[in-house]
Amino acid sequence: MLHTNLNKGAVEEIWDLLEDQVATLLDGLSKSPEKYEYHIRRNAAAAIMKMAYGYTLTEDDFFIKLAEEASQISGLATAPGKWLVDYYPLLRFVPSFFPGAGWKRQGEAWRERLNALSGVPHAWVKAQMALSGDSFTESFTSRHLRASKVDMLDSEKEDIVKWCAGGLYAGAGDTTVSALLSFIMLMALHPGVQTKIREELDSVVGHGNAPRASEVDKLVYLNSVLKEVLRYAPVANLGKLDSS
Numbered sequence: 001m002l003h004t005n006l007n008k009g010a011v012e013e014i015w016d017l018l019e020d021q022v023a024t025l026l027d028g029l030s031k032s033p034e035k036y037e038y039h040i041r042r043n044a045a046a047a048i049m050k051m052a053y054g055y056t057l058t059e060d061d062f063f064i065k066l067a068e069e070a071s072q073i074s075g076l077a078t079a080p081g082k083w084l085v086d087y088y089p090l091l092r093f094v095p096s097f098f099p100g101a102g103w104k105r106q107g108e109a110w111r112e113r114l115n116a117l118s119g120v121p122h123a124w125v126k127a128q129m130a131l132s133g134d135s136f137t138e139s140f141t142s143r144h145l146r147a148s149k150v151d152m153l154d155s156e157k158e159d160i161v162k163w164c165a166g167g168l169y170a171g172a173g174d175t176t177v178s179a180l181l182s183f184i185m186l187m188a189l190h191p192g193v194q195t196k197i198r199e200e201l202d203s204v205v206g207h208g209n210a211p212r213a214s215e216v217d218k219l220v221y222l223n224s225v226l227k228e229v230l231r232y233a234p235v236a237n238l239g240k241l242d243s244s
Contacts, residue, residue: 054137118166
């Protein structure tokens, strides 16, 4: 289900959306460059919310705060060795009301908040489909609900749609932001690389112009730099760094 919306052909269908978000990002960076991390985080959230749910983010949006909270919870919950149950797995069978089982009550509270990350926007899409007829904004969620005839959808299939969309949002938020922040840091440390990227942009798209999505493949040097950033500063350290 996710692959049908993440392959190259599917991404080309949302080029207009991505270009709109790039314009918004550049505008924000030009007005308040010191808030670059906020602008990048908001841009990543806005793009994925539009794609996954057809939802347009506003400033200080509820869904941004919800996603940030979910990210913080995930970080705390998965910290290695933080919880006694990590060392003694049998403790997972201890009732939540049992003395000393505060960690389990905390986990149940966090689970509700994490469920809201997928459940709240999913419910919003269903409400828009019911109230707006065919005038709602198409999205990953609405396409799959409509294809499965939402009124006839069993709970298991609907859960798959809901959690896949939630996975898009939760996954794209931190990973995209992390990669872009690493890129900015490394460009600050290597001004010579910045100059070469600027020269390529001027040559391919013209001075002062932002590249369109269809022109990205022509930016050979920039694409190579982005790949090197991901190699040098991976979002998740999944293997040994090549010493060569």
